[in-house]
Amino acid sequence: MARQIEQYVPEQFLELVKDISKRATERGQRVYLVGGIVRDMLLGYPNFDIDLVVEGDAVKLAQNVAETSQVRLLVHHRFGTAKLKYDNVTLDLATARKETYKRPGALPTVTPGTLKDDLIRRDFSINAMGISLAANDYGELFDPYNGESDLERQLIRILHPESFSDDATRILRGVCYEQRFGFEFEAKTAQLLKRDIPMLDTLSGDRIRHELEHIFEERRPELVIKRLGELGVLTRISSSFKGDGWIAEKFDRARGLKKPAQLPTLYFCLLIYSLSETKIEQFLARLNMPAKLSRAMRDTLRLKASLPLMDKSSLKPSEIYYLLRDYEPLAVQANAIASESVVVHDRLQLFLKKMRHVRTSLDGEELKGLGISAGPEMGKVLRILHRAKLDGEVKTREDEEKLAISLRAGDVNSEPEHLRD
Ligand code: ATP
Ligand code: MG
Numbered sequence: 525m526a527r528q529i530e531q532y533v534p535e536q537f538l539e540l541v542k543d544i545s546k547r548a549t550e551r552g553q554r555v556y557l558v559g560g561i562v563r564d565m566l567l568g569y570p571n572f573d574i575d576l577v578v579e580g581d582a583v584k585l586a587q588n589v590a591e592t593s594q595v596r597l598l599v600h601h602r603f604g605t606a607k608l609k610y611d612n613v614t615l616d617l618a619t620a621r622k623e624t625y626k627r628p629g630a631l632p633t634v635t636p637g638t639l640k641d642d643l644i645r646r647d648f649s650i651n652a653m654g655i656s657l658a659a660n661d662y663g664e665l666f667d668p669y670n671g672e673s674d675l676e677r678q679l680i681r682i683l684h685p686e687s688f689s690d691d692a693t694r695i696l697r698g699v700c701y702e703q704r705f706g707f708e709f710e711a712k713t714a715q716l717l718k719r720d721i722p723m724l725d726t727l728s729g730d731r732i733r734h735e736l737e738h739i740f741e742e743r744r745p746e747l748v749i750k751r752l753g754e755l756g757v758l759t760r761i762s763s764s765f766k767g768d769g770w771i772a773e774k775f776d777r778a779r780g781l782k783k784p785a786q787l788p789t790l791y792f793c794l795l796i797y798s799l800s801e802t803k804i805e806q807f808l809a810r811l812n813m814p815a816k817l818s819r820a821m822r823d824t825l826r827l828k829a830s831l832p833l834m835d836k837s838s839l840k841p842s843e844i845y846y847l848l849r850d851y852e853p854l855a856v857q858a859n860a861i862a863s864e865s866v867v868v869h870d871r872l873q874l875f876l877k878k879m880r881h882v883r884t885s886l887d888g889e890e891l892k893g894l895g896i897s898a899g900p901e902m903g904k905v906l907r908i909l910h911r912a913k914l915d916g917e918v919k920t921r922e923d924e925e926k927l928a929i930s931l932r933a934g935d936v937n938s939e940p941e942h943l944r945d
């Protein structure tokens with residue numbers, strides 16, 4: 525595959541990779557491209573996550589590279605892995621390893637091994653291929669488990685019968701590849717996947733959550749969620765998850781609205797939209813969900829419960845603002861996407877796009893200049909100005925000045941109680 529490597533791997537990587545391989549040869553080590561990049565190279569899909577496996581000590585090799593190049597080195601001694609961070613690219617090096625599982629779901633025990641050992645510990649045959657980068661057999665494909673043939677037959681196949689029970693994240697990963705590539709599970713793999721769904725219970729919350737986050741980076745994660753629903757994987761994670769057509773439609777809408785960085789959180793908020801308060805707490809605990817993400821999800825359901833207030837015929841903009849301002853913006857966004865009411869949708873969008881960015885033209889200093897004293901009076905005047913601005917009652921700076929002056933003279937206690945901070 526020498527020619528494919530030259531065509532496929534971007535120039536800036538290629539030079540670095542060749543330099544690493546040359547040093548490896550000098551040290552009596554061998555380096556291979558492995559995993560996703562090999563699979564995607566054979567499929568003709570772009571992938572610039574370069575994973576290298578070293579037969580020999582990858583950490584020492586990476587240290588050798590770092591001694592003479594402008595590169596930041598990050599080392600994980602326990603796993604025998606190293607990251608080389610160049611200005612604009614990162615390379616991952618791993619010592620070829622053998623793994624054994626003490627118990628299902630646990631992290632494996634690791635000892636050094638050959639490329640073949642390293643490939644058999646992988647999730648699926650299509651991810652268990654390596655390409656040599658050594659000078660004497662540069663470009664040779666190592667495919668001891670027939671991954672290339674499975675790629676051709678469009679099959680997802682595990683490498684041994686206990687694969688899913690050793691590590692049930694592979695159930696989630698497998699469905700992800702199945703949907704991404706439009707492949708099928710090989711018959712025996714499909715059977716074992718179904719058998720081992722209960723093994724999801726052996727996984728830590730962090731591991732399940734990471735796989736869901738991985739799924740949420742897919743181009744169309746709803747396909748994966750739907751399939752996980754059909755297979756009974758979702759209900760194993762939380763008993764009232766559905767993953768039906770509703771999710772597909774909402775995920776699709778979410779993509780039209782949000783920047784990629786915020787999408788995963790929004791997907792999580794939509795995923796839990798039909799859960800009850802008790803179920804969501806169980807789900808957050810099960811996935812050991814971080815505080816910020818938990819808040820967005822809880823807010824989503826809290827706001828969902830008070831959406832009827834948002835559907836009333838007459839609401840002033842300022843009233844909408846005060847009803848929504850305490851929720852995480854992504855929770856508001858999730859409800860805008862999820863709500864079946866056009867009125868609610870438009871109001872929530874208006875809040876997100878306009879209202880929450882509205883500021884008074886006058887600041888505290890300027891109000892002081894108008895004779896308003898710092899402290900509670902100032903707070904009230906600012907709130908009244910802000911509301912008036914939201915409601916279009918003041919438009920210009922001069923309008924605000926006039927209103928502020930009238931408030932100074934007039935009765936600021938007329939501020940309705942429910943709108944106070
Ligand atoms: P993607 O395109 O989704 O990133 P990838 O193949 O690069 O696909 P990663 O999650 O980046 O997937 O993992 C890199 C490689 O590590 C995989 O190709 C696979 O060989 C191996 N791997 C990852 N997770 C597991 C696992 N749970 N069990 C076995 N092997 C795994
Ligand atoms: Mg990858």
